[in-house]
Amino acid sequence: MPGAVPRDGPSFEDVYLAMFDRVVRAVYVVIGNREDALDLTQDAFARVWAAWDRVRRMERPDAFVLRVAVNLSRSHARRHAVFGRLLPLLMGHGGPAPADAVETRLDILDALATLPHRQRWALVLCDLEGLTSEQASSVLRIRASTVRVHLARARAAMRQHLSETEPSQRAGPASAPG
């Protein structure tokens, strides 16, 4: 792709290729749908590229990329407020996966889907991406102390949700209530 990017710091292509996997997987875990995650990630990078002249001068272009993804996922969550919770269950969260991995994926993503948006992102940024609460605060544009509060609440909710759902899921449909 010669010629497309003015350069002083890293090129957009470098940042895209370096960050694509991180971003798309984080978005996938937050919104729970493979196709939407890919679509949203590509949109996020397109926006970053459109503003690349400004972004490349930033101290942390990666934080900006994540912030755009967070904002887009929030819009996505608003649009899919109802279907976002039903579709992953109906469609198995998008793409095919090994059969033995499906149960884990449903558990964790269903549990995540019950969390408020910011708690979800706080958990993903800190526990999946390995960001500190200070780094996550710059992505989410909230105070680090607030990140820590969201994170603690998210972890507690996840623990509770998983402890409630695991026995019945492992027992299989025959033991499900109803």
Next chain:
Amino acid sequence: MPPADEGIEARLREAAGLPQFQPDMVDVRRRKERLTCRRRRGAVAVGVLGTALTLGTMAFLLIRLGAADGIPARTSSPASISPSSGTGIPEGTLLLGFPEALHVLRPGDEAPAYVGEGWGVDVSPAGTEVLASVGRREPTGVWRTIALVEVDLDSLDRTVLVEAEPRESLGPAEWSSDGTKLLYLVARFPTDPAREHPGPKVETEMPCVLDAASGATRCFPQLGIVYSAHWSPDGRTLIVAGHGRRPVQVVDIVTGDRRVLVPPGGSAAIREAIGAAGFGVPVQFVEPRFSSTGRYVSSLASVQGGDAFHVPVVLDSAGNLVALGTESREGTRVLGEWSPTGDRLVYTVGEPPYSVTELRLLDLTTSADRILISTGEGPRAPVIAGAKWSPSGRWLAVAIQERSSAQGFPVVLRILDMEGDDPPREMALGTEMSSEPLVAWGP
């Protein structure tokens, strides 16, 4: 920070690691161009509204003053295309590269004309049709070119010439010089990309030839994975190249017989010449193409061990070295375009990062290798993004792309008179062009 819950962390990683995702730079570029276009249209709409309000107010005031002599009407061009500053192209049909939109320029056109959906591929030898590819993104995220379509430029009727099977994607294509046959590449994935991501490798990628009259197709799987294929001028053979471990070959499309034109890594004479020039060792010969008369073959020799990225080489039809061009230290945009007379080759040269700013002409009648256009040096200098000869060979179209991301990447078309003294003509083509702004210039 609260202490981490290792169980949740591990399960998050497990869930995140399940699906396969592939980066797709072309798709991001397309989205960015659409985004830029939407923003500019918004800005244009606001500007037009403001202008209309201002003009309306002025007209109202003039009428009230009894001095309204009329305000000249204005017709705006589509937002994506700036009006021409010259008089259009001098001859033929120039097919332009816009994402999923076919645009052509013909003499007298002040702006590109939209002729249908698809990616531009070629102009028919008669100049009455254009060839386009049509694709779609599968649920797995893989982009698949599913059909090659012929569009009649008068009626805009579309005819599907080739359709891909579910596991296939069609590649570059071109008409034979008499327009009776169509050459195209077809890649076959190891899985159906609609259901399972096939991964980075293809199972096969081979050239196929469609006979337009009979509809018969012949493919050449025996050539292995082929990266590029082009017609010989007589339409009897193809010149094909693949990975550097494979030779450049010429294949008879009727008998399937093939001969090695360049062995892997080049002949001893080629290696010696490239080495003696200090460019290193050739490892691959990219995009070999016959000259318009078939007398010469051009290719870019990718080199290692020296300062260059690749070097243009010109061979005779037996594979003997005729000339070396100027080395490039950056991947170029114009791989080598032969003039219709078959003795002049234009190509680009660049410096990293991405500064492909020099268009050069290698004239085999005089052995002169000279600069045609230089757009400057450094990361801000505009890039030479494409070059195509006119059908008569008198004119050369050059696409020059600015590198100002604040306004997108505007492309200017410059038409050079290569035989006369006409001053260059210029036309702004907008910021939405694909990475190949000039696709083909037919009659």
